[in-house]
Amino acid sequence: MAERICRALRDGALEGEHAPALTIKDSNESPLGSLLFNHVLSQLSSFIVAQKSQSQGIVLVALSRGPLYYEELFKSKGNNIASSNKWIKVLDCCTDPLGWRSKLMESGRIANLTPGTSTRANLYKNLKDLNKLLLAIVELGKELVEDGKGRFAVAIDSVSEMLRHASIFSVAGLLSNLRSHSQVSCLFWLLHSDIHETKAIAALEYISSIQASSEPITRPINGQRANSEKLPFLEQNLRGGKIHIRFKRRNGRVRLMSEEFCIEQSGIKFTPISSEAEMIAQSLVPKVQFNLELSEKERNDRAKVVLPFEHQGNGKTIQIYDGRKSLNEDRAEIQYTSAEKVQTVTDSGRGEIIYFRDSDDEMPDSDEDPDDDLDI
Amino acid sequence: MHPYSIGPVTTMDVQVPNLLDDALGGGGRVVLIEDCVETSGAFVLHHFLKRSLSPNSSDAVIFLSFSQPFSHYDRILRKMGCNLVVRRDNKRLLFFDLLMLNSLGREEEKTSEDLLLSLYEKVHKAVEICSSPARNITIIIDDVSLLEVAVNCLSNMVLDFLHYCYSLTAEFGCSLITLNHEDIYSSLDKSSLILQMEYHADVVIKAEPLSTGLATDVHGQLTVIDKGLGGGVCNSGKICNFQFRIKDNQIEYFYPGSRT
Known part of the structure; x- marks a missing residue:
């Protein structure tokens, strides 16, 4: 300068x-x-x-x-x-x-x-x-x-x-x-x-x-x-x-x-x-008895973790939950469960988060008020 | 541990008189001594006077005294082992008694500028006389505040006079040592004389009382601020701080904590 x-x-x-x-x-x-x-x-x-x-x-x-x-x-x-x-x-x-x-x-x-x-x-x-x-x-x-x-x-x-x-x-x-x-x-x-x-x-x-x-x-x-x-x-x-x-x-x-x-x-x-x-x-970082710093190995390991939303886009069809059961969902579900079985055998070390919708009866996106029939 | 307290305790008695000299280093510079009401810095002037007039050297001193008559300095320096009368007769000390500068000038209806011009003439002539065999010349002014009083507190004019003295030091390679009081100038006054003098000085020596209060065997502390700007070459500045005790025939300088 x-x-x-x-x-x-x-x-x-x-x-x-x-x-x-x-x-x-x-x-x-x-x-x-x-x-x-x-x-x-x-x-x-x-x-x-x-x-x-x-x-x-x-x-x-x-x-x-x-x-x-x-x-x-x-x-x-x-x-x-x-x-x-x-x-x-x-x-x-x-x-x-x-x-x-x-x-x-x-x-x-x-x-x-x-x-x-x-x-x-x-x-x-x-x-x-x-x-x-x-x-x-x-x-x-x-x-x-x-x-x-x-x-x-x-x-x-x-x-x-x-x-x-x-x-x-x-x-x-x-x-x-x-x-x-x-x-x-x-x-x-x-x-x-x-x-x-x-x-x-x-x-x-x-x-x-x-x-x-x-x-x-x-x-x-x-x-x-x-x-x-x-x-x-x-x-x-x-x-x-x-x-x-x-x-x-x-x-x-x-x-x-x-x-x-x-x-x-x-x-x-x-x-x-x-x-x-x-x-x-x-x-200025306060001196505490906990280790606030990460070692190099820990930092690398943290970078490798695949977050739940990150598995999408790796070749599989992208599934976006829109509240309704899509046409090919049944098929996908079957494929998924079979794939899971294979995975458990071959790659037991890898974690996976699988989400199943709670109930099929509900239509969560309907315009009706779910509490409409309540008589208070 | 305090950074300045590491003193050579064993050989202290040998090194004591040189602590101030060590801090000062070489000559040919502008030195400002600042003192205050509680602690007078006059003894530092005496130190310089004695050092310049030591029998080992041929250095000359031009002394402008506004505060004390010759007999005063003679008495003090005699105790310190330096006879000023002899030095004066040898033309190694040119003493100007300027106690009556103000009244003398007024009688002849001179303006302050005329007064300072004639004073400068005296100093310049003295420098010429002293420099005929080339030697170190020290100009000492005791003290600047009284010079200011003599010219009706026209501090700008005092600065003009000092400027001419500074230019003499550059030209003839002499040293200029001035004494002034720090506490008579308001810290709010931006154009204060002492601040401008500090800018011009290569070395500032401050004489202060002890921050911890009075003590019987320590009379105060000196801070030597060497800006290290002399000669156009960059030298990093250094600051020394030590305490002193004024005795009849000598001053003892020692690092804080090295004396019990």
Whole structure:
């Protein structure tokens, strides 16, 4: 299912439609959104490198992590960002989001040395002005696409950081402009859900066509107030979680899916959610002294039992009781009794249910009321 | 049996001082210490201070103090066997006394942003000075709630300042250690400072009283939550929980149940 997200982003926008937009949401209880973001980012970048995607490059708007972090990330995934300069552009909004540094540098109060920062990152210094940010993103994107006609993807690591500097209206405006831009193939962003108001989250979710939210696998029960009792739960939530995915189709159909994921050294591993739920369901069967389970042999034997109604249709004439004695019934009855005699000799182990009508006098289907002559 | 109670009891005395260090692992990270009224987390700061200024290393510390004067830390660290005056003279400790930040700034009619900008300038310069021979730098802020008070409780601005400090850690490879109080923020306030700080932190250390009540020989418990998100590589997070006893010259850390 997580692959579906990546595929949807890979396939990009249809002609005359908005670009698909993905919100990755996490909370402090399950703070793994940035890892999910990195997963989507690296999946999409591998599609781009293999030229399998609609977008020809990614503009990464780095707000919460510096460009160095992403260089390391791509290095660990085997992509050297130096060679990948053709398909990724990092817009560095993390190092100097408010222009403090450049202000100090210009006045000569701090030295102009940035030992670690990559020269390839483009510094953006005024996060309060999102219109300029939009222009900067589009400009970088246009540098990525060769002929000016291709499309590019936009990744924003934490819209939450953006929301701290600008109102929800301008952030929603920026995202909306991006997804309707003719050269944007897809866009995705990370959002920390518990530090914003519900209406802000809803506004952003309206813009996105796919929403993936990371949720804890288990929540500590309220009764467990002691810290030590909560710890195993908290630790489990640092190592994995559930991802709830909501796809919104063009026609308005909504599809919900969920999956579990766990953090491994090599990356994120997604597993279907059922396995654990089934295990829990099995363990819920009460422990009793009776054997409720059947062995394999017992199950096979049970399957072989011929039920009374099942013997019909095995070559013999089908007899449906209609309340009257049919013409050939006498004959059949005679045949039947003789056959029975033979059977008792040859196949004594097989059981048989033979039904004889109680009485021939009665005409059960007559319209007369049987109690008509009663004089009460 | 409790999963965290399996402690190396026999060699405990040797390992005791390292229990917190073990839980913390390597440097170059953002650490948030959360404490509460009942249990102060200041001793964890002292631990970091002592660890960074140990004679075996050449690490430098930039200390922004909003809560206590230099003499206070000097007295405590001296008992722990670390002379802050000497370290300050050696330029291994750059101590900024910011107790009067608020009133000083107001006299010059500075806005809160100007105040924080000049503070950032100080920190940035200090980092530049310390990094001239390349070494580990630790920036310690004691504490963030008082910084918030100094800028008239504009928590968004405090976050801006902290963001610039975070970007310094990424750029110069230094660590940032901040102290804040958990219980002064309402749990209903969605945009609370502490929640956002938790998102930024690689390691959260919580100092709490014992859930079972007061005890004479156990002063509280520490929970070290290592999110394992540092460096762009996935490491699964881990949580350690242990108890502590504050003595005059040292802190004893031990697993619950390993001490009678």
